[in-house]
Amino acid sequence: xxxxxxxxxxxxxxxxxxxxxxxxxxxxxxxxxxxxxxxxxxxxxxxxxxxxxxxxxxxxxxxxxxxxxxxxxxxxxxxxxxxxxxxxxxxxxxxxxxxxxxxxxxxxxxxxxxxxxxxxxxxxxxxxxxxxxxxxxxxxxxxxxxxxxxxxxxxxxxxxxxxxxxxxxxxxxxxxxxxxxxxxxxxxxxxxxxxxxxxxxxxxxxxxxxxxxxxxxxxxxxxxxxxxxxxxxxxxxxxxxxxxxxxxxxxxxxxxxxxxxxxxxxxxxxxxxxxxxxxxxxxxxxxxxxxxxxxxxxxxxxxxxxxxxxxxxxxxxxxxxxxxxxxxxxxxxxxxxxxxxxxx
Numbered sequence: 001x002x003x004x005x006x007x008x009x010x011x012x013x014x015x016x017x018x019x020x021x022x023x024x025x026x027x028x029x030x031x032x033x034x035x036x037x038x039x040x041x042x043x044x045x046x047x048x049x050x051x052x053x054x055x056x057x058x059x060x061x062x063x064x065x066x067x068x069x070x071x072x073x074x075x076x077x078x079x080x081x082x083x084x085x086x087x088x089x090x091x092x093x094x095x096x097x098x099x100x101x102x103x104x105x106x107x108x109x110x111x112x113x114x115x116x117x118x119x120x121x122x123x124x125x126x127x128x129x130x131x132x133x134x135x136x137x138x139x140x141x142x143x144x145x146x147x148x149x150x151x152x153x154x155x156x157x158x159x160x161x162x163x164x165x166x167x168x169x170x171x172x173x174x175x176x177x178x179x180x181x182x183x184x185x186x187x188x189x190x191x192x193x194x195x196x197x198x199x200x201x202x203x204x205x206x207x208x209x210x211x212x213x214x215x216x217x218x219x220x221x222x223x224x225x226x227x228x229x230x231x232x233x234x235x236x237x238x239x240x241x242x243x244x245x246x247x248x249x250x251x252x253x254x255x256x257x258x259x260x261x262x263x264x265x266x267x268x269x270x271x272x273x274x275x276x277x278x279x280x281x282x283x284x285x286x287x288x289x290x291x292x293x294x295x296x297x298x299x300x301x302x303x304x305x306x307x308x309x310x311x312x313x314x315x316x317x318x319x320x321x322x323x324x325x326x327x328x329x330x331x332x333x334x335x336x337x338x339x340x341x342x343x344x
Contacts, residue, residue, distance in 0.1 A: 031064040032254055037075035038094030041223040045277035047071040053270040060262050065255060073199060091251060096243040104137045109328035110242040113319060115312035116336060123150060123240050125339045126332060144252050146245035146264060147271025151278040153237050157221050157230035158213040163298050165311040171212035174202050186318050206230060217241055218285040227289040235299045236308055245271060
């Protein structure tokens with residue numbers, strides 16, 4: 001049930017460059033121009049750190065590589081960005097798992113299994129273990145990863161107070177219009193009422209009663225002004241928002257070979273900083289929304305968390321082989337069990 005993918009989101013990044021044939025600008029002064037689009041808000045930590053990465057790439061390449069950032073969803077949804085990259089209209093995209101599954105569905109194992117992770121440390125461990133396999137699959141589709149990471153936990157924002165799984169069954173829940181038909185079918189089978197919309201339409205639909213709840217990052221709830229309508233936030237660790245930075249193989253090959261290792265190191269460092277900054281920024285966003293509008297945060301009790309866990313695990317048979325490939329679903333659960341056994 002791709003609730004976290006309603007973010008379109010953010011978060012964490014997939015930068016994809018293209019070859020001269022597919023749209024990289026080439027001139028005497030600038031050898032390669034990489035246009036990167038993201039739905040992350042303008043002036044957010046994501047945007048700022050990507051700009052810093054671009055400046056470091058420019059200096060390291062002596063101006064041979066120029067990174068141009070288009071924040072705030074100005075180039076469309078993540079699905080739109082993937083399509084535009086495929087035809088060379090863009091050379092880069094900041095993609096969450098929701099966008100990455102447009103390239104390969106195996107990535108869904110990191111985000112589409114609700115309550116798989118009890119901590120972000122578990123999620124980081126699983127990403128590290130999955131990287132060789134996921135990168136092999138992405139490579140088969142013509143992509144090379146630069147870095148992986150997360151933006152912290154997505155939260156449930158709602159117009160009315162809601163804390164239990166059944167409380168949301170009376171609500172119309174926003175999901176991205178690009179979400180799969182299978183996702184809609186699973187949610188409906190659980191008794192939920194998904195409403196597919198573009199991210200840009202979420203606020204007006206909240207204001208007019210078209211939707212009642214939005215699963216999203218606190219930062220996006222703040223920047224999108226959802227909090228002005230959704231006065232309640234459930235502090236449930238349903239799933240983290242995960243993403244990756246990937247580069248098309250022909251595009252990466254277009255970057256001078258002598259520069260690739262240094263640019264890769266800069267990108268990896270940027271990924272670490274984005275992860276740290278975005279988690280902190282989400283915490284700050286909650287504090288800001290509480291101060292501005294009196295946002296009510298509903299915390300988890302052990303009993304309530306257990307109820308949600310039973311609910312989440314009850315839909316695993318629906319997810320396995322549908323939203324998440326069977327082999328990746330099983331491996332994800334095995335890796336989490338491995339982590340817990342080692343950290344008891």
